[in-house]
Each structure stands twice: as C-alpha cells, then as structure tokens.
Amino acid sequence: xxxxxxxxxxxxxxxxxxxxxxxxxxxxxxxxxxxxxxxxxxxxxxxxxxxxxxxxxxxxxxxxxxxxxxxxxxxxxxxxxxxxxxxxxxxxxxxxxxxxxxxxxxxxxxxxxxxxxxxxxxxxxxxxxxxxxxxxxxxxxxxxxxxxxxxxxxxxxxxxxxxxxxxxxxxxxxxxxxxxxxxxxxxxxxxxxxxxxxxxxxxxxxxxxxxxxxxxxxxxxxxxxxxxxxxxxxxxx
Numbered sequence: 271x272x273x274x275x276x277x278x279x280x281x282x283x284x285x286x287x288x289x290x291x292x293x294x295x296x297x298x299x300x301x302x303x304x305x306x307x308x309x310x311x312x313x314x315x316x317x318x319x320x321x322x323x324x325x326x327x328x329x330x331x332x333x334x335x336x337x338x339x340x341x342x343x344x345x346x347x348x349x350x351x352x353x354x355x356x357x358x359x360x361x362x363x364x365x366x367x368x369x370x371x372x373x374x375x376x377x378x379x380x381x382x383x384x385x386x387x388x389x390x391x392x393x394x395x396x397x398x399x400x401x402x403x404x405x406x407x408x409x410x411x412x413x414x415x416x417x418x419x420x421x422x423x424x425x426x427x428x429x430x431x432x433x434x435x436x437x438x439x440x441x442x443x444x445x446x447x448x449x450x451x452x453x454x455x456x457x458x459x460x461x462x463x464x465x466x467x468x469x470x471x472x473x474x475x476x477x478x479x480x481x482x483x484x485x486x487x488x489x490x491x492x493x494x495x496x497x498x499x500x501x502x503x504x505x506x507x
Contacts, residue, residue: 301332301345301346303367303369304332304346304347304367304368304370305328305332306364306367307347307364307365307366307367307368308326308332308335308338308347308350308368309326309328310362310364310365311361311362311364311365312326313362314359314360314361314362315357315358315359315360315381316357316358316359317355317356317357318356318358319355319356321336321337321355321357322335322336322337322355322357324336332347333345333347337350337351337352337355338350339351339373341370344370346369346370347368347370347371348370348371348372348373349371349372349373349374349375350368350371350373350374350375350376351373351375352375352376352379353375353376353377353378353379353399354377354378354379355379356379356380357376357379357380357381358379358380358381358382359380359381359382360381360382360383361376361381361383361385361386361389362386363386363387363388364388365386365388365389365392366386366387366388366389366390366391366392367388367391368392369391369392369393369394370394371392371394371395372394372395372396372397372418373395373396373397374392374395374397374398374399374400375397375399376399376400376403377399377400377401377402377403377423378401378402378403379402379403380403380404381400381403381404381405382403382404382405382406383405383406384405384406384407385400385405385407385410387410387412389410389412390410390412390415392416393415393416393417393418394418395416395418395419396418396419396420396421396443397419397420397421398416398419398421398422398423399421399423400423400424400427401423401424401425401426401427401448402425402426402427403426403427404427404428405424405427405428405429406427406428406429406430407429407430407431408429408430408431408432408434409424409429409431409433409434409437409449409454410434411434411436411437413434413437413441414434414436414437414438414439414440414441415440416440416441417440417441417442417443418443419441419443419444420443420444420445420446420467421444421445421446422441422444422446422447422448422449423446423447423448423449424448424449424452425448425449425450425451425452425472426450426451426452427451427452428452428453429449429452429453429454430452430453430454430455431454431455431456432454432455432456432457433449433454433456433458433459433462434459435459435461436459436461437459437461438459438461438462438464438465439461439464441465442465442467443467444465444467444468445467445468445469445470446468446469446470446471447462447465447468447470447471447472448470448471448472449472449473449476450472450473450474450475450476450496451474451475451476452475452476453476453477454473454476454477454478455476455477455478455479456478456479457478457479457480458473458478458480458482458483458502460483460485463483463485463486463488463489464485464488465489466488466489466490466491467491468489468491468492469491469492469493469494470492470493470494471492471494471495471496472494472496473496473497473500474496474497474498474499474500475498475499475500476499476500477500477501478497478500478501478502479500479501479502479503480501480502480503481502481503482497482502482503
C-alpha cells in the first residue's frame with residue numbers, strides 16, 4: 271500500500287515513453303516515404319549530367335540531396351527544385367507521397383508523358399512550375415485541389431483540350447497563372463475570374479477563342495494579361 275502513490279507517476283512515464291516511441295516511429299516512416307518517393311523519381315529519369323547520381327543515394331541524408339529542401343522541424347521534404355538539369359523521363363506516381371511538399375519546380379527539362387493523378391495528394395503545394403518540358407494530355411481538373419497554391423506555370427508544353435471549367439474554384443489564393451504556348455482550345459473559363467488574387471495571367475500562344483468576358487473586371491489587382499496568338503475577340507464592357 272505504501273508504494274501506491276508511485277503508480278500514477280509510473281503510468282505517466284510509460285505513456286510519455288510510448289508517445290516518444292510512436293512519434294519517432296512516425297517521423298522515421300515519413301522520412302522513409304520521402305526517400306522512397308525520390309528514389310523512384312530518380313529511377314524514372316535519364317540524368318545525362320549525373321547530377322542526381324552524385325548524392326541521391328540511401329547512403330546520404332535526403333535533406334542533403336541536390337535540389338531537396340527539408341523542413342527545420344520534422345525534416346520532411348518541403349521543396350523539390352530540379353530546374354535546368356537536362357533531365358528526361360516521366361514523373362512517377364510515387365511523387366504523390368511527398369505529403370509535406372510546398373514547392374515543386376521542374377522547369378526547363380525534358381520531362382514528358384501525362385502528369386500522375388497522385389499529385390493530387392500534395393495539398394500543401396504553394397508553387398508549381400513545370401514549364402519548358404514536353405508534358406502532354408489535358409490539363410487535369412485536379413489542379414483545382416491545391417487550396418494554398420499561389421503560382422502555377424505549365425507554359426511551353428504540349429497540353430491539349432480545354433482548360434477545366436471547375437479548376438479555379440479550388441484555387442482561392444492563386445496569384446500567377448502561366449499556360450502559354452501549349453495547344454489549348456475552347457473558351458476561357460469564367461471561373462478564372464473568381465480568383466481575385468490573380469496578378470499575372472498568360473494564356474498566349476494557344477487556340478483559345480471567344481470574347482473576353484466582362485468578368486475580368488473582378489480581377490482588381492491584375493497587372494499582366496497576355497492573350498496574343500489566340501482567337502479571342504471583342505472587348506470587355
């Protein structure tokens with residue numbers, strides 16, 4: 271009976287130990303998932319300059335890998351910048367496992383193919399730059415699933431079809447939209463003009479048609495609007 275008072279303290283200590291072990295296991299699991307996702311990407315690309323081969327290896331901490339930035343707290347991958355590396359290949363679905371990613375830049379490479387739907391899992395993305403590649407297919411409607419997205423550039427690719435009608439309903443913070451020099455057709459979606467934080471828009475060099483809607487007046491802080499080399503007619507009211 272005399273030792274009964276020590277039981278609560280022991281219980282608290284055991285609960286704390288269990289929490290620390292569980293938390294450490296979770297971090298290790300997430301860290302491993304990030305590493306596996308990046309190694310899968312490496313396996314799907316051709317790297318003529320051997321930039322990834324230099325240190326994209328399980329022998330090194332992924333936070334030290336070229337083009338990779340980790341968060342200071344949980345050491346998860348928060349940014350991936352592979353721009354201007356002459357990489358070619360496809361983007362594998364594993365990339366959707368980088369669940370803490372906020373910044374994705376693959377500009378000016380030779381990536382091709384369609385974009386994997388698993389990218390929809392990256393809900394924290396604020397910046398997407400995939401311009402100057404050879405991606406093809408339609409622009410996926412799930413691009414509207416990034417509520418924090420501020421910057422989206424898909425210019426200078428081979429996207430076809432219409433810009434998804436409902437895509438912009440899920441992009442309340444979008445400030446920059448570049449989809450120039452693709453093969454997009456149809457009309458400009460009215461939903462675009464509900465993104466009231468837009469400052470720069472480039473739709474130039476496509477096959478868009480119709481009359482520029484008067485709803486463009488909703489974009490009160492718009493600085494740049496590029497529509498040349500399309501079939502857009504008329505004036506706003």
